[in-house]
Amino acid sequence: MAKLALPGxxxxxxxxxxxxxxxxxxxxxxxxxxxxxPAAPQHALQSALDYAxxxxxxxxxxxxxxxxxxxxxxxxxxxxxxAYYQKMGRNQWxxxxxxxxxxxxxxxxxxxxxxxxxGGSGPPLPQEQEDTWCxxxxxxxxxxxxxxxNFTCGILxxxxxxxxxxxxxxxxxxxxxxxxAMNLSYKTDGCYNCDxxxxxxxxxxxxx
Numbered sequence: 315m316a317k318l319a320l321p322g323x324x325x326x327x328x329x330x331x332x333x334x335x336x337x338x339x340x341x342x343x344x345x346x347x348x349x350x351x352p353a354a355p356q357h358a359l360q361s362a363l364d365y366a367x368x369x370x371x372x373x374x375x376x377x378x379x380x381x382x383x384x385x386x387x388x389x390x391x392x393x394x395x396x397a398y399y400q401k402m403g404r405n406q407w408x409x410x411x412x413x414x415x416x417x418x419x420x421x422x423x424x425x426x427x428x429x430x431x432x433g434g435s436g437p438p439l440p441q442e443q444e445d446t447w448c449x450x451x452x453x454x455x456x457x458x459x460x461x462x463x464n465f466t467c468g469i470l471x472x473x474x475x476x477x478x479x480x481x482x483x484x485x486x487x488x489x490x491x492x493x494x495a496m497n498l499s500y501k502t503d504g505c506y507n508c509d510x511x512x513x514x515x516x517x518x519x520x521x522x
Contacts (some may be wrong), residue, residue: 346436347418348399348409349392349452351521353490359391362411370397374428381428384453388489392422392452396430404436409519416449416519424453424513446516448500448508449493459488462510466495470502493521 350359366372374381375390382390395415402408409415423430450459467473475482476491484490500508508514 344419344435345421345432346404347420347422347430347432348395348415349418349422349449349515349517350388350395351414351416351519352388352449352487352493353485353521354414355485356387358412358414359387362414363387363391363394365411366391366394366398370394370401372397381425383425383428384455386453386489389424389452393428393430396422400431400433404434416447416517416521418515418517419446420515422451422453422515424451428453443506446506446518447493447521448496448510448514449517449521450489450496450510451513451515454489454492454513456488458511458513459492462492462513463488463495466499470495470498472498472502497521 350362354362363372372390372394373379375393376382381393391414395409395411398411399408399415406417409417417436421430421432450462463473463476467476473495474480476494477483482490482494496508496510496514500506500514508516
C-alpha cells in the first residue's frame with residue numbers, strides 16, 4: 315500500500331474518517347462516538363447503563379424523552395455510553411465499560427429527533443482499514459437487520475457461524491447476527507463499504 319506523504323507537523327495525526335460508507339484519511343479533528351457492543355450480554359449492558367448514568371444525563375432515554383424511541387436496550391445503553399464518553403474526555407478508556415462498548419467513527423444517531431453528541435476529536439485511532447469493523451447503528455430496526463442478513467448471507471453464503479450450532483449463534487439476536495454478516499461483507503469485498511442503506515457504522519474496536 316502506498317504511503318501518504320505529508321509535511322512533518324501533520325504526519326503524527328493521520329486518522330480514519332467514515333464518509334458515505336467508505337473510509338478516507340483525515341488529519342486531526344477526527345470526531346468519535348461510543349456505542350454498545352451488539353453481542354454484549356444484557357446484564358453487562360445494564361451494568362454499563364447504570365454506571366454511565368451516574369455521571370451523564372440519561373433523561374432523554376426515559377419514556378417521553380427525545381431518545382426513548384426506538385425502545386431498544388442497545389440503543390438506550392449506547393446513548394448513555396456516548397454521553398459518558400463525551401463528558402469524560404473521549405479517551406479510549408472512557409469507552410471500555412467492562413468491554414461492552416466500541417469507538418465509532420460515524421455518528422450513530424438513528425432517530426432524527428435523538429442526536430448522539432460529539433464534542434470534538436477522540437483518541438488517536440488506527441490508520442489501517444484492516445483495523446476497523448462494520449456494525450449496525452444501535453437504533454436499527456429488526457426488519458432492517460434481517461434484510462441485511464438475508465441479502466449479505468445470500469450473496470456470500472458463508473454465514474454458517476450465525477446459524478444454529480454455529481460458533482457465533484449466541485446470543486441469538488438479530489443485533490448480534492447482523493454485525494457478523496455486515497463485517498463479513500465489509501472485509502470480503504475489498505471496498506470497505508459500510509453503508510448498508512445508511513445504518514452501518516465503522517468502529518475501531520473488535521465487536522466480537
